[in-house]
Amino acid sequence: MSEQLQVCKALGALIRQHGEPTEAEVNFVAHAALELALGEAENAEVRKVMQEGGDYRSYLAGITSRPLRAYLFRRVVAATLLDDTITETELAVIDLTARSFGYEEKVVAEYLAWMKDGIAWEKRGAELAARL
Secondary structure, three states, X not given: OOHHHHHHHHXXXXXXXXXXXXXXXXXHHHHHHHHOOOOHHHHHHHHHHHHHOOOHHHHHHOOOOXXXXXXXXXXXXXXXXXXXXXXXXXXXXXXXXXXXXXXXXXXXXXXXXXXXXXXXXXXXXXXXXXXX
């Protein structure tokens, strides 16, 4: 299995852990699959994980590429920020992912703060653009 497929399956398994995926969550994973150039057969595998679930930890173990680890971590953090709040459960997932990839706690905290600022910046830009 390709590491790109592992990344998308990990995202699908993570989202499925919290119940039936919303349309926004399905689109979030579909966008990742598009960015990672998954084929139709691989997309079908990801959809199956989103319907039935999967073992998030085992997918993490199969991702060794540094760029793909960074990509997945960014997507995991973004997923937790979809609703503007991060719960304790979501923080645990961020921590699990960071520890699995050997990321330093201080750098993870800085990254999380940067992502929050970036999302706030994007929302402010969208609000301003709507007023044009």
